[in-house]
Amino acid sequence: MSHIHQIAPAPKTYELELDVLSNEPVNREYRLLVLRAPPELLEKCRAGQFFHLLCPQMGGQAPYLRRPMSIYGVYPEHGELHFLYKVTGEGTRALAMLRAGHGLNVLGPLGEPFSIEPEWDRLVLAARGVGLATLAPLALEARRLGKQLTAICSARSEDVLMSVDLFRNMGADVITLTDEDGSSSVENLEAVLIALIDGPGIDAFYTCGSNRLLKLLQKLGTRHGIPGQIALEQQMACGLGMCHCCVRPFQKEEGIVNLRVCREGPVFDIQEAMAW
Amino acid sequence: MVRLDVDIAGLRLKNPIMPASGTFSEDLADVFDLDLLGAHVTKTITRGFRGGNPTPRVCEVGGSMLNSIGIPSKGVGYFLENVVPFYQAYETPLVVSISGNTADEFAQLCAEVSVPGVDAIEVNISCPNIEEDGKAFAIRPSSTFEVMTKLRRATALPLWAKLTPNTGETSEVARAAEEAGADALVVANTILSMAIDIRTRKPKLGNLMGGLSGPSLKPIALRMAYQCARATKIPVIGCGGISTVEDAVEFLIAGASAVQVGTATFINPTAMVTIIDDLSHYLEAEGLSSVREIIGTVEDGEQREGVVFMEAAP
Numbered sequence: 001m002s003h004i005h006q007i008a009p010a011p012k013t014y015e016l017e018l019d020v021l022s023n024e025p026v027n028r029e030y031r032l033l034v035l036r037a038p039p040e041l042l043e044k045c046r047a048g049q050f051f052h053l054l055c056p057q058m059g060g061q062a063p064y065l066r067r068p069m070s071i072y073g074v075y076p077e078h079g080e081l082h083f084l085y086k087v088t089g090e091g092t093r094a095l096a097m098l099r100a101g102h103g104l105n106v107l108g109p110l111g112e113p114f115s116i117e118p119e120w121d122r123l124v125l126a127a128r129g130v131g132l133a134t135l136a137p138l139a140l141e142a143r144r145l146g147k148q149l150t151a152i153c154s155a156r157s158e159d160v161l162m163s164v165d166l167f168r169n170m171g172a173d174v175i176t177l178t179d180e181d182g183s184s185s186v187e188n189l190e191a192v193l194i195a196l197i198d199g200p201g202i203d204a205f206y207t208c209g210s211n212r213l214l215k216l217l218q219k220l221g222t223r224h225g226i227p228g229q230i231a232l233e234q235q236m237a238c239g240l241g242m243c244h245c246c247v248r249p250f251q252k253e254e255g256i257v258n259l260r261v262c263r264e265g266p267v268f269d270i271q272e273a274m275a276w
Numbered sequence: 277m278v279r280l281d282v283d284i285a286g287l288r289l290k291n292p293i294m295p296a297s298g299t300f301s302e303d304l305a306d307v308f309d310l311d312l313l314g315a316h317v318t319k320t321i322t323r324g325f326r327g328g329n330p331t332p333r334v335c336e337v338g339g340s341m342l343n344s345i346g347i348p349s350k351g352v353g354y355f356l357e358n359v360v361p362f363y364q365a366y367e368t369p370l371v372v373s374i375s376g377n378t379a380d381e382f383a384q385l386c387a388e389v390s391v392p393g394v395d396a397i398e399v400n401i402s403c404p405n406i407e408e409d410g411k412a413f414a415i416r417p418s419s420t421f422e423v424m425t426k427l428r429r430a431t432a433l434p435l436w437a438k439l440t441p442n443t444g445e446t447s448e449v450a451r452a453a454e455e456a457g458a459d460a461l462v463v464a465n466t467i468l469s470m471a472i473d474i475r476t477r478k479p480k481l482g483n484l485m486g487g488l489s490g491p492s493l494k495p496i497a498l499r500m501a502y503q504c505a506r507a508t509k510i511p512v513i514g515c516g517g518i519s520t521v522e523d524a525v526e527f528l529i530a531g532a533s534a535v536q537v538g539t540a541t542f543i544n545p546t547a548m549v550t551i552i553d554d555l556s557h558y559l560e561a562e563g564l565s566s567v568r569e570i571i572g573t574v575e576d577g578e579q580r581e582g583v584v585f586m587e588a589a590p
């Protein structure tokens with residue numbers, strides 16, 4: 001089947017220099033980067049999509065390739081684009097040096113977003129640590145659509161639990177699980193999810209980043225017939241789908257296929273994702 | 277108004293800036309109008325399906341990158357049905373990059389992609405030849421001549437040979453390609469490299485080794501483009517680490533008639549558009565009316581290559 005491409009004058013993806021409004025630590029481990037962005041850019045952003053950031057070369061850091069980062073918050077009414085990140089390597093060390101007034105070159109929005117089907121009313125998101133940042137915009141979207149959302153937030157200790165207030169402010173029921181009090185074990189999480197399934201019911205799962213969460217949600221999804229989506233990560237070069245660096249294997253009907261996390265993802269069907 | 281158009285063996289390009297194979301696809305149309313480019317060069321395809329290499333397929337090395345993608349390909353059928361029609365919506369010429377494991381398979385694919393809508397074929401003879409212990413065709417003049425002869429017989433379209441820096445015989449390989457009927461030379465592909473994570477002691481690429489690209493490759497590719505321009509009478513298309521108009525002009529002065537921009541597009545997706553704009557401004561500032569006036573204008577004192585080599589030797 002061939003198709004003739006219509007050349008669209010308006011780009012779907014923008015390469016732009018945005019102003020940094022603030023870039024402050026929000027707790028011991030995470031920082032919140034706030035950029036001023038034009039409304040036409042923000043209106044195109046969807047939960048689960050990402051931007052490819054050209055981290056600055058400063059303070060002895062010289063990251064070369066862009067770094068993909070999922071959208072944490074989009075606020076067209078304030079003209080703001082938010083990213084939540086943890087300093088782990090050269091790219092994020094460079095990002096942490098940005099101050100209000102600096103510029104940051106961004107490319108985006110990129111990738112396929114999460115979807116919320118009209119018949120899904122009771123949504124459950126479960127994630128751990130910085131993975132919650134990727135799911136935060138989903139809470140905004142769920143509220144906009146009038147969906148009931150339960151956010152299960154897992155972390156090492158209570159004081160690094162991310163996004164709890166944000167999820168509460170979005171009207172979500174929040175369940176916190178920590179390593180410190182032992183509540184974040186897979187067994188306990190399974191018990192929490194089964195209680196929800198047996199109680200109000202779950203129409204769809206959303207998760208990201210964790211292998212054990214993936215396996216658990218695949219198992220429960222299969223057993224109870226609950227669909228789900230997962231946002232995945234992979235090292236990237238171009239972020240647009242040109243280079244094929246960021247592939248991961250997926251279990252499709254026709255067998256195992258490599259798909260590009262930047263283009264066919266980063267959001268995938270939870271049952272097609274493969275544990276790593 | 278400065279003229280940017282160039283002629284590559286009978287194929288007119290509205291400007292000398294085009295993407296390097298593997299760093300460009302239909303996806304870039306999400307960012308800018310692809311008709312701004314001098315040519316469209318596809319990612320290399322093979323006849324059959326190829327899955328590509330294990331991940332990680334990319335890593336950073338001191339302001340450049342290594343990759344070992346492994347030419348994933350959906351095969352020639354998918355390409356002819358989906359990719360060629362996509363580019364037919366554009367005026368810009370389409371250059372199809374192809375590769376094969378053997379000279380005969382390569383030639384068969386060359387014939388299969390010689391269809392309306394394709395304006396030139398870039399033959400990636402830098403890929404491993406399984407009949408020669410995995411050594412790339414373009415490492416030796418003899419294997420270059422042999423594969424190019426078969427490719428030449430397979431198509432009437434302009435044939436661009438993409439050379440490899442993994443050879444010690446650049447000029448000889450260039451002449452072998454020319455003698456076998458290549459219409460132009462693309463100089464060059466990535467150079468074989470390696471990086472190791474000292475914490476895990478594992479190679480940073482899943483395939484252990486990969487190709488270096490980006491600014492670190494530029495001086496090597498520039499030297500090769502210069503050698504090829506001197507060694508042959510066919511047009512040379514420079515490729516390797518070009519990120520700015522200054523880089524592009526350097527290759528033009530060395531003798532390249534056009535240039536390909538690759539890794540820079542990963543850093544700035546609009547890099548090629550910027551270089552096209554900046555090239556006009558540069559030529560205007562130099563008081564030139566056409567980009568053709570700068571091609572091959574290197575002031576090298578007409579030194580013989582052998583003398584230069586001896587003096588450059590450590």
